[in-house]
Amino acid sequence: MSAPGSKPIAEVDVSPSCCGPSSDTAAGRPNLVLLGRSLKFLRPHWRLQLVALALTAVVTVMWVANPWIQKLLVDDLREGSSIRVLGWLVLALVGSSLVRVLLSAVQKFVFAGIRERVLLDLRSSLVDALLRKEILSMKKRNPGEVISVFLQDVETMGSLYGDTIVQLVTQSFLFVAVVILMVTLDRTLAVLTLGALMAFAISVKDITRPIQRVSRELQDALADASTAVGEYWKSMAETRLLGAEAFVHEMVSGALDLLRRARLRFAKVVSTVSLCDGMTWVIAGGLIWYGGQKVIAGQMTLGGLLAFWNYMGLSLAPINTFLMFGGTVRSSLGAAARVFELADAGEDEGRGDRGALDFPSRLHSISCRGVRFGYETDRTVLAELDLELRPGERLGLVGASGSGKSTLASLMTRLLENCGGEILLNGKPLRQYRLSSLRAGLGVVQQKPHIFTATVEENILLGRPWASPDEIVLAASRAHALEFIDELPEGMKTRIGEGLRQLSGGQEQRLAMARLFLKNPRMVILDESLSAVDCATADLIMDELYSYFSGRPVIVISHHPSMLKGVDRILALQDGSLRQITLGEAALLAGSRV
DSSP: OOOTTOOOOOOOOOOGGGGSOOOHHHHHHHHHHHHHHHHGGGGGGHHHHHHHHHHHHHHHHHHHHHHHHHHHHHHHOOTTOOHHHHHHHHHHHHHHHHHHHHHHHHHHHHHHHHHHHHHHHHHHHHHHHHHTBOHHHHHTSOHHHHHHIIIIIHHHHGGGTTHHHHHHHHHHHHHHHHHHHHHHHOHHHHHHHHHHHHHHHHHTGGGGTHHHHHHHHHHHHHHHHHHHHHHHHHTHHHHHHHTOHHHHHHHHHHHHHHHHHHHHHHHHHHHHHHHHHHHHHHHHHHHHHHHHHHHHTTSSOHHHHHHHHHHHHHHHHHHHHHHHHHHHHHHHHHHHHHHHHHHHSSOBTTTTOOOOBOOOSSOOOEEEEEEEEEEETTEEEEEEEEEEEOTTOEEEEEOOTTSSHHHHHHHHTTSSOOSEEEEEETTEEGGGBOHHHHHHHEEEEOSSOOOOSEEHHHHHHTTOTTOOHHHHHHHHHHTTOHHHHTTSTTGGGOEESTTSBOOOHHHHHHHHHHHHHHHOOSEEEEESTTTTSOHHHHHHHHHHHHHHTTTSOEEEEOSOGGGGTTOSEEEEEETTEEEEEOHHHHHHHHTSOO
C-alpha cells in the first residue's frame, strides 16, 4: 500500500532519448514532462510548504537587513554621535543575525521533512506500480538495476524536493530583495552590475546540459556494480568449488572500474560548471571600481558603497544557484527518467479482464481448452493443451524439466497469461474472475517458497492474516513443522529470513505447507513442494493434506513417484501436450522405483 497522502505513479511515456544531450525541441519537452511528473509528489504536502515559504521570507528579511544596518553604522557613526543610537544599531545587527541563524536551521529541518515524506511517497508508489505488473515482464528486469532505482535514483531525485528547492526558494526571495535594495542605492550601478552577471549566467547555461547524460550513465554504472557484487555474494560457495575466483574477481573489478570511470566523468562535468563561479568575481571587481569612482566624486556615500558591495555579494549566491540549478535538475531528471521508466515498463496484470466474478464456492469443473503459451514467439512451451479436471480429483503431473509443468500452474493462477485457448472454472474463463478472488481461492506451494524477514508466526500468517494463535499452531502441526519450530530460541516468535536464523530447505517447505493449511483454499497446486523433505515426513504431510482437502481438487507436480501414490490419475506433459500414464510409467520417466 502507498504511504498516506501518496499519489500513484501516472502512466506517462518517457523514452530514454530524453536523457542525452539534444536540441531544446527534442529534449526540452520530455524534460518538462519529467519535471512536472516529479513535482506532482509535492502536492499532498502543501501545508508544510507554506510553513517553509513563510520561514524563507523571514530569513530573507534578516539577510538583507544586515548590510543596511552596516550602512547606517558607517554613515551615521561619527564624533559626537549618540551612544544610544549605536547601541540600538549593534543590537539590531546581532539580533538579526541570531534570528536568521535560528530560523535557517528550522527552515532546513522543515524542508528535510518535506523531502523525506515525498521520497517515501515516491518509493511507495513505485512499489504499488511494480506489484501491478505482470510477473513475466518483471522477471526480465535486472535485480541490481531495480535495487539501484529504489535506493540511488530515488535518492538523487530527492534534490528536487530538498536542498535544491531550499536553495532555489531562498535564493529567489533573496535575489528579489537584493535587486530592490541595489536599485534603491544606485539605479545605474545596479543595472550595470546585475546586467553583466545575468548575461554571463545566460552565456554559460549550455555547460550544464551534459550533466543529465553523465548522471544517467553514473546511475547505470551503479546498478551494474550492485548486480556484480550481489552475484559474487550469492555465488561464494560455488565460486570456490569451481575454482572460479579469477573469473569472479575480474567480473566484479570490471564493474567497479566502470563505476569509477562514470564517477570521474560526472565529476569532470560538475567541476567545469563550478569554474564559472570564479568569473563572477572578475565582473564584480570591475564594477565595484566604477562604484568607487562615484564615492570619490561625492555621488554616493561610503556606507552606501559598502551596502551595495554586500548586496552584490549576496546577489552572487542566487545567480550561482540559478546557474547550478540547471545542472542539478538535469542530474535529478536523469534519475527520474530511470524511476518512471521502471514504473511504466511492462503491462499491468488483469488488463484484459472482462468481469469481476468471485471465485466459486464449489468447483464443478476445471478445464483447459487448446491452451497455448510460449515465453518467446519462436519458443512454444504449451501447444493446444487440453485438460479436464474432475470435481475433487487428485491429479498428478509429471514431465521433464522445462516441459511446462510449472508454466501450466502459473497460467492457472494468472501469474502468466496464455497466448491462446482458454482455462475455464465452472465453465467460465479465468479472465472473468477478479484476480484477488482467484488467488484467494487457489493455494499454491512452490519448490522454493520465499521466507520473509519476519517471525515464524508472521510467515505462517501470510496464509490468513486474521487467524488466531490456535489456528496457526494447528496449521503448523498439520504441516509437521512444530517439531522444528519448538526447537527455535523463541518458538513462533523467532525472527527468520535474510541475515537472521536460516532454515533448511525442508523446513522452509514445511513452513509453506503450514501457510497452505492455514489459508484453507478451495483448490490446491503443489509444485515440487516437498522435494527437500524426507520421504517419511512427506508421506505424513500428504496424508494430512488429502484428508484435510478431501473433496477439493489437488494438482501434484513432482519428479518423485512417491509423491504421486495418493493421486487418482497421472498425466505426463511432453512436447506441449498431455497423455495419461500409470504410476509405474511415472517411475520409469523419473528413473527411479516406487
